[in-house]
Amino acid sequence: MTKNNSLTQKSIPLYPAKTKMQVTIIFLVILGFYLFSMIRTQEDMVGGISGALGNMYVVIEKFFPPNFTILSAIWDSMLETIKMAIIATTIAAIITVPLAVLSAQNITTFKPLYYLTRTFLNLLRTIPDLVLAVIFVGLFGVGVFPGILALTVFSLGILAKLISETIESVDMNPLEAMRASGGNVFQVIWYSLVPQVAPQFTSLVLYVFEINVRASVVLGMVGAGGIGLVLNQQIKFYNYPNAMTIIIVIFVTVLIIEYISNKLREALL
Amino acid sequence: MIEFKNVGLVYPNGTEGLKNINVKINDGEFVVIVGLSGAGKSTFIRSINRLVTPTSGSLQVDGEDILKYKGKNLRKLRTKVGMIFQNYNLVKRSNVFKNVLAGRLGHTGTLRSIFNLYSKEDKALAYNNLKRVNIDEKIYNRADELSGGQQQRVSIARVLTQKPNYILADEPVASLDPPTSHQVMTYLRKINKEDNITTIVNLHFIDMAMEYADRIIGMRAGEVVFDGPVSEVTEKTFEEIYGRAIREDDLRGGAEE
Amino acid sequence: MENLQLPPKPEKSLFKKTRALIILLLVLALYVWTFVTIDIDWGRAIERSINNFHRVIPKLFSPDWAAAGEVGEAMLETIFIAFAGSLMAAILAVPLAFLAAQNMMGGKVTSTIGKWILSAIRAFPDLILAILFVVAVGPNAFAGVLAIAIGSTGMLGKMFSEIIESIDMEVVQAMEANGANKIQILFYGVIPQITPEFLSYAIYRFEVDIRASSILGIVGAGGIGTMIIFASSNRNWNEMGMILFGIIIVVTVIDFASARIRRKIV
Numbered sequence: 041m042t043k044n045n046s047l048t049q050k051s052i053p054l055y056p057a058k059t060k061m062q063v064t065i066i067f068l069v070i071l072g073f074y075l076f077s078m079i080r081t082q083e084d085m086v087g088g089i090s091g092a093l094g095n096m097y098v099v100i101e102k103f104f105p106p107n108f109t110i111l112s113a114i115w116d117s118m119l120e121t122i123k124m125a126i127i128a129t130t131i132a133a134i135i136t137v138p139l140a141v142l143s144a145q146n147i148t149t150f151k152p153l154y155y156l157t158r159t160f161l162n163l164l165r166t167i168p169d170l171v172l173a174v175i176f177v178g179l180f181g182v183g184v185f186p187g188i189l190a191l192t193v194f195s196l197g198i199l200a201k202l203i204s205e206t207i208e209s210v211d212m213n214p215l216e217a218m219r220a221s222g223g224n225v226f227q228v229i230w231y232s233l234v235p236q237v238a239p240q241f242t243s244l245v246l247y248v249f250e251i252n253v254r255a256s257v258v259l260g261m262v263g264a265g266g267i268g269l270v271l272n273q274q275i276k277f278y279n280y281p282n283a284m285t286i287i288i289v290i291f292v293t294v295l296i297i298e299y300i301s302n303k304l305r306e307a308l309l
Numbered sequence: 310m311i312e313f314k315n316v317g318l319v320y321p322n323g324t325e326g327l328k329n330i331n332v333k334i335n336d337g338e339f340v341v342i343v344g345l346s347g348a349g350k351s352t353f354i355r356s357i358n359r360l361v362t363p364t365s366g367s368l369q370v371d372g373e374d375i376l377k378y379k380g381k382n383l384r385k386l387r388t389k390v391g392m393i394f395q396n397y398n399l400v401k402r403s404n405v406f407k408n409v410l411a412g413r414l415g416h417t418g419t420l421r422s423i424f425n426l427y428s429k430e431d432k433a434l435a436y437n438n439l440k441r442v443n444i445d446e447k448i449y450n451r452a453d454e455l456s457g458g459q460q461q462r463v464s465i466a467r468v469l470t471q472k473p474n475y476i477l478a479d480e481p482v483a484s485l486d487p488p489t490s491h492q493v494m495t496y497l498r499k500i501n502k503e504d505n506i507t508t509i510v511n512l513h514f515i516d517m518a519m520e521y522a523d524r525i526i527g528m529r530a531g532e533v534v535f536d537g538p539v540s541e542v543t544e545k546t547f548e549e550i551y552g553r554a555i556r557e558d559d560l561r562g563g564a565e566e
Numbered sequence: 567m568e569n570l571q572l573p574p575k576p577e578k579s580l581f582k583k584t585r586a587l588i589i590l591l592l593v594l595a596l597y598v599w600t601f602v603t604i605d606i607d608w609g610r611a612i613e614r615s616i617n618n619f620h621r622v623i624p625k626l627f628s629p630d631w632a633a634a635g636e637v638g639e640a641m642l643e644t645i646f647i648a649f650a651g652s653l654m655a656a657i658l659a660v661p662l663a664f665l666a667a668q669n670m671m672g673g674k675v676t677s678t679i680g681k682w683i684l685s686a687i688r689a690f691p692d693l694i695l696a697i698l699f700v701v702a703v704g705p706n707a708f709a710g711v712l713a714i715a716i717g718s719t720g721m722l723g724k725m726f727s728e729i730i731e732s733i734d735m736e737v738v739q740a741m742e743a744n745g746a747n748k749i750q751i752l753f754y755g756v757i758p759q760i761t762p763e764f765l766s767y768a769i770y771r772f773e774v775d776i777r778a779s780s781i782l783g784i785v786g787a788g789g790i791g792t793m794i795i796f797a798s799s800n801r802n803w804n805e806m807g808m809i810l811f812g813i814i815i816v817v818t819v820i821d822f823a824s825a826r827i828r829r830k831i832v
């Protein structure tokens with residue numbers, strides 16, 4: 041954006057004056073809003089930004105060296121997190137199918153149904169995982185069950201949206217051919233839609249699984265089971281070397297899962 | 310037998326696709342429909358299997374008015390009327406065999422077809438049809454590994470597997486090169502004669518229409534402006550149908566092949 | 567049609583068959599392990615839900631309007647955190663993206679290093695970054711800004727580098743042939759090609775960050791999350807209803823606006 045200014049010296053402007061004007065105004069508005077945001081978010085900070093950033097080394101001092109002796113104790117919680125993510129992703133992947141079909145414009149030609157599903161999914165996607173978790177914990181008490189429910193609902197919104205977009209981009213020609221040869225709705229979907237969507241579907245499910253593993257950190261913080269629970273306890277007791285170990289375990293787990301799912305994805309597509 | 314009686318079709322946006330069509334197509338005929346792009350050829354052909362629905366008149370297939378058909382009746386009509394498309398319309402990621410077996414969908418129960426439980430006869434039929442169009446050695450290749458001409462042959466095998474009484478072909482050679490075009494038309498013609506399947510083909514190439522058709526129907530602006538046996542057709546006829554002089558690109562060429 | 571013949575069986579190599587079988591067994595084992603060892607106390611969950619249902623759900627649907635002002639303020643703070651964070655990330659991501667793109671800085675080595683940095687950043691959940699920054703700069707909104715900024719840099723850097731890798735290199739080569747220097751090529755050949763998509767992704771990231779910054783409050787990094795935690799520990803479900811309402815409105819409006827702006831840009 042700033043490059044427009046450096047071009048103004050030329051006698052014949054490269055961009056019309058109106059565009060230049062608009063870009064400058066937008067740029068100033070963004071800059072202004074940014075400065076304002078920075079000031080507002082730093083209001084409660086003692087010592088100002090320079091002091092705070094200078095404190096960065098404090099983090100290192102407090103968190104390092106990590107206390108790896110607790111590894112065996114946190115192992116079960118990490119596995120629990122993975123299990124929660126597996127179950128939630130599986131349930132979401134199943135429920136997604138009808139929702140994604142109903143919210144794909146090219147398949148659901150009955151408009152009211154399409155708009156209804158689409159609105160429902162959009163609404164679902166506005167609710168943060170944290171809110172879902174506290175509500176479900178409020179309903180079912182602490183434990184993995186509310187955590188799984190929260191993850192399921194959370195990933196459902198994301199997954200259904202992504203898959204309905206995939207469905208909307210398929211080649212409609214084979215569907216027409218199947219219809220023309222007398223296939224009913226289910227046969228048309230199974231024979232010409234499913235083969236086109238299946239690889240992308242699997243890839244998106246893996247992606248949502250990754251998201252769910254990350255999100256389960258949040259869940260643990262409010263009592264919905266998994267590794268987040270342990271992390272929260274350690275931080276509450278200011279036991280930073282232990283917390284660092286947990287953070288490293290999460291980091292490594294996420295990297296491994298991402299690596300495996302990338303390999304699977306390559307094999308599929 | 311297919312009979313159009315005063316058939317008209319107005320699209321939702323007000324375009325008149327068909328205007329007062331009166332045509333009778335007898336069993337076993339090989340009819341070619343010619344006309345400029347936008348003349349209404351596709352609309353005509355798609356009315357017969359109700360991919361579009363005429364808004365007036367009556368359209369009879371084997372003596373029954375098909376315009377009221379819904380659900381089961383409609384699917385039954387469509388199993389009887391096979392269709393071939395310009396873009397082959399195969400499922401690109403599925404293999405050739407699965408694509409051809411899909412021709413049996415209308416004859417197969419939903420559950421059976423979902424679990425791929427086709428009868429031995431169905432499988433044999435599909436394989437035999439692949440042999441008829443000489444593409445049986447590609448049976449387990451994915452459809453997107455095949456050339457355009459090969460894909461169109463697979464789609465002919467799919468239609469045959471449907472065991473139709475009628476075949477509709479909407480510009481089946483428009484995406485192919487001249488030699489391949491002739492090959493595909495030769496297969497269609499051969500099937501028409503051997504199995505006595507009534508065949509209606511949309512083409513806009515004059516020379517191909519003359520070479521393969523028994524009868525030619527000319528359309529312009531949603532109306533039938535010519536209908537007669539090939540023997541009555543001259544260059545003048547085409548000039549009347551097209552409303553202009555014949556040009557190079559109205560010919561496919563390559564007939565020697 | 568009498569002498570119909572069955573098709574030959576498809577040839578599948580033994581390797582492929584065994585591989586498919588092994589994968590199938592592994593997946594099956596994973597599921598069995600998951601469902602057998604997961605520790606769900608069904609009895610308690612059912613009992614609790616019967617007891618709690620009427621205490622929670624109806625109240626969520628009758629929001630406490632008295633809290634509207636406070637929710638509004640907290641939502642504003644959430645927006646500030648997301649905005650400052652995304653903008654910082656959009657700026658930080660640019661050099662990293664150029665580093666990670668294979669067609670820019672030359673060497674495969676730099677590109678691999680860049681990609682590793684980005685994927686390492688992405689492996690930190692936002693909340694963990696927030697924990698670290700809260701310790702560094704204290705429990706305030708600025709910790710949230712920093713967490714969002716770093717977290718988004720990972721994702722934006724990846725997206726940006728993919729955009730750079732997909733540009734039309736012929737334009738660049740033509741300029742090289744004209745004798746343009748590296749800086750000129752950057753400004754006249756590369757930047758015009760990538761700007762619209764960069765902006766579009768940055769704006770999209772702001773959408774994502776609004777959601778992300780609404781949870782950082784659990785660890786003290788400001789925004790509406792702080793209220794969520796208070797409301798839940800006080801079991802004030804009417805207030806939670808108000809919070810939810812505020813979030814839904816803000817997120818919907820911002821998603822809508824962002825989608826429109828992005829459509830205009832690209």
Ligand SMILES: Nc1ncnc2c1ncn2[C@@H]1O[C@H](COP(=O)(O)OP(=O)(O)O)[C@@H](O)[C@H]1O
Pocket residue numbers: 320321322324325326344345346347348349350351352353
């Ligand atoms: N789905 C549709 N909605 C509106 N108008 C259409 C539709 N399909 C075709 N038409 C119009 O109907 C006329 C006939 O089209 P078509 O049957 O496709 O002609 P042809 O196949 O001879 O090229 C054209 O004017 C075309 O624009």
Ligand SMILES: [Mg+2]
Pocket residue numbers: 347350351352480
């Ligand atoms: Mg047409």
